[in-house]
Amino acid sequence: MSNPAALTHLPAWQALTAHFSAMQHTHLRDLFAADPRRGERLNAEGAGLYLDYSKHRVTDETLGLLLNLARETGVEAKRDAMLAGEKINVTEGRAVLHTALRAPRGAAVMVDGRNVVPDVHEVLARMATFADSVRAGQWLGFTGKPIRNIVNIGIGGSDLGPVMAYEALKHYAQRNLTLRFVSNVDGTDLAEKVRDLNPEETLVIVSSKTFTTQETMANAGSARAWLLAALGDEAAVARHFVAVSTNADAVGKFGIDTANMFGFWDWVGGRYSMDSAIGLSLMLAIGPDGFRELLAGFHEMDEHFRTAPLEANLPVLMGVLGVWYNNFFGSETVAILPYDQYLSHFSAYLQQLDMESNGKHVTLGGSVTDYQTGPVIWGQPGTNGQHAFYQLIHQGTKLIPCDFIGFARTLNPMPVPGGLTHHDLLMANVFAQTEALAFGKTLDAVLAEGIDPALAPHRVFDGNRPTSTLLADQLTPRILGALIALYEHKVFVQGAIWDINPFDQWGVELGKVLAGKIVPELGSEGEPQLAHDSSTNALIRWYREKRA
Numbered sequence: 001m002s003n004p005a006a007l008t009h010l011p012a013w014q015a016l017t018a019h020f021s022a023m024q025h026t027h028l029r030d031l032f033a034a035d036p037r038r039g040e041r042l043n044a045e046g047a048g049l050y051l052d053y054s055k056h057r058v059t060d061e062t063l064g065l066l067l068n069l070a071r072e073t074g075v076e077a078k079r080d081a082m083l084a085g086e087k088i089n090v091t092e093g094r095a096v097l098h099t100a101l102r103a104p105r106g107a108a109v110m111v112d113g114r115n116v117v118p119d120v121h122e123v124l125a126r127m128a129t130f131a132d133s134v135r136a137g138q139w140l141g142f143t144g145k146p147i148r149n150i151v152n153i154g155i156g157g158s159d160l161g162p163v164m165a166y167e168a169l170k171h172y173a174q175r176n177l178t179l180r181f182v183s184n185v186d187g188t189d190l191a192e193k194v195r196d197l198n199p200e201e202t203l204v205i206v207s208s209k210t211f212t213t214q215e216t217m218a219n220a221g222s223a224r225a226w227l228l229a230a231l232g233d234e235a236a237v238a239r240h241f242v243a244v245s246t247n248a249d250a251v252g253k254f255g256i257d258t259a260n261m262f263g264f265w266d267w268v269g270g271r272y273s274m275d276s277a278i279g280l281s282l283m284l285a286i287g288p289d290g291f292r293e294l295l296a297g298f299h300e301m302d303e304h305f306r307t308a309p310l311e312a313n314l315p316v317l318m319g320v321l322g323v324w325y326n327n328f329f330g331s332e333t334v335a336i337l338p339y340d341q342y343l344s345h346f347s348a349y350l351q352q353l354d355m356e357s358n359g360k361h362v363t364l365g366g367s368v369t370d371y372q373t374g375p376v377i378w379g380q381p382g383t384n385g386q387h388a389f390y391q392l393i394h395q396g397t398k399l400i401p402c403d404f405i406g407f408a409r410t411l412n413p414m415p416v417p418g419g420l421t422h423h424d425l426l427m428a429n430v431f432a433q434t435e436a437l438a439f440g441k442t443l444d445a446v447l448a449e450g451i452d453p454a455l456a457p458h459r460v461f462d463g464n465r466p467t468s469t470l471l472a473d474q475l476t477p478r479i480l481g482a483l484i485a486l487y488e489h490k491v492f493v494q495g496a497i498w499d500i501n502p503f504d505q506w507g508v509e510l511g512k513v514l515a516g517k518i519v520p521e522l523g524s525e526g527e528p529q530l531a532h533d534s535s536t537n538a539l540i541r542w543y544r545e546k547r548a
């Protein structure tokens, strides 16, 4: 598809364009009135997740056309190529096999003629042995004390996944271990995270696929200095530092014994790596069995994605519904609204997963797209968001499709008066919000309440705001794995439809290169050496004068 107009010229796209003209003003109130069982019909289940997509501005015809678009853009063939280890990351010449990270022992996934599944399980076994010894207090620090604190140093995919999953699964974590995550090159991050930790009882995991990332290398160097300031002997590094990386040379040069390095492979993208050795901090927290459960949940969703018919395929449905709003209604953002405090970092995690994957405007064939691609992803856990930004979702001028995520059972049951629980209150809000967003409140209904007609327009809710509701029994490692894999594959489906490569990230390079050039200029005295623009020169000059 090197012709930039190829996607928008496909029969399914053209049919959707015509269909959109007919559908754009159709109200969810009318769709539900015409089909009272719509809410029982438009749902799908997979890997322990229940998706209600009835509150979307679609008819059966819309869904048929959207699935035709998935077929015409080759989503199924592209999925199968990914799962088979083909080098679909064409701009980097790499296979894309995060699914192999959760393949069961005994499966075969070939990369360049080698079955990588045994390699995956060999690393998992080493991680488990290490995690067991730390958790049992058998891995001793340099002065003979057991490890009580784990500090993961990494950024982007080497941080967001582990921190999100640690927060999500804190309930299952070993309580006598303290976990901290340092990512920002701002020294405040490291300073505050280690301030109350005893270096003698602290293990630092340096997590970096490349082991060259400026932020991580700076933080790792400073963490080593912090450790040595207390322990005074280079030999302490081997007991207190381990690495997760694909770059053994750089790990060795940093001074970490490569016997204490846990590897992964170039076919694992950074933002798809939390279930590789990058999840070591999580495994330390929840234990090898919990981590295996997480992998089983990922795998269950992988299997659902691979085998379920498109009509009942959760990632496909969520993917095509996203395309409907993004490319036809012109929605620019998607809100992720988990109703579970443990998922407080979930939307931040999905920001990288989705925006670093599909924030592209050049097709696989090298042409500039003439259509929109990846949306802005944002969100906060409910109910807090309701008291912050939901006003705009309900009554603002922007159409913001939302994903609501909730659970049948909480991990922290807590009664409230009236025989109910905090969790009942929480879930009542999920159902109330999606109902209010879909159906709103008409002017007639407002006036019928006796509201002053002059004020009534302010009280009207147009409704017709689309939502998905994702429900599961309880937040377990297995369900978390399925949930993450669902979004991984949703991103894949959309990238496949948009004909872009979700697996590179050239867009982060330019800033990195320029920062690398400016760093030495901040250390030198005279005028900025390089020919920046006048704004950048003035900013550098201002900073050098003021910081003195």
Ligand SMILES: O=P(O)(O)OC[C@H]1O[C@](O)(CO)[C@@H](O)[C@@H]1O
Residues within 6 Å of the ligand: 155, 156, 157, 158, 207, 208, 209, 210, 211, 212, 213, 216, 270, 271, 356, 505, 508
């Ligand atoms: O694991 P590394 O190599 O330190 O990279 C960290 C992050 O930097 C990026 O390359 C760019 O932000 C991400 O894709 C990656 O997750």
